[in-house]
Amino acid sequence: MKNILKHILFGIILTTIIACSSDDDGVGRDEIKPTITVNYDEGFPQACAELVKGETYTFRALVTDNVELASYSLNIHHNFDHHTHDDQQAICNLDPIKQAVNPMIYMENFTVDSGLTTYEINIPITIPNDIDTGDYHCAYSVTDKTGWQSRTSIDIKIVE
Secondary structure, eight states: OHHHHHHHHHHHHHHHHHHHOOOSSSGGGOOOOOEEEOOSTTOBOOTTEEEETTOEEEEEEEEEOSSOEEEEEEEEEEOTTOOOOTTOOOOOOOOOOOOOSSOOOEEEEEEOOTTOSEEEEEEEEEOOTTSOOEEEEEEEEEEETTSOEEEEEEEEEEEO
């Protein structure tokens, strides 16, 4: 009976040790969100930028992570109702509130190559000629390999 109890106790201890061991790659312990910024020389757009219909612009943001990046997205949508996003810092002059008739809507998701911890988003976009002018948001999002996400939103204006 004592031998059986010893084997059971040994099995419990061994199971506990195995269950508590950590991953060797460190990914499971990542508790730091990735970063995203347009606040550098090539970053675009900057707050309150005016984009002209029919022109092509290269949207650029720098994203980083302490372990590994996974994906990013760009979302351009109208702000005719003057809504805000949590991280907006600049205060831009807004046009009067209006109803959208034919707003620009751009939403795309992209994958980052495996193993990268730094990446520059670089997306050329032509502003359509047939969209509503006015206030818009340019929203970047980045997700790291473990699922942490960061976002930033910039007030822009589309003009004739």
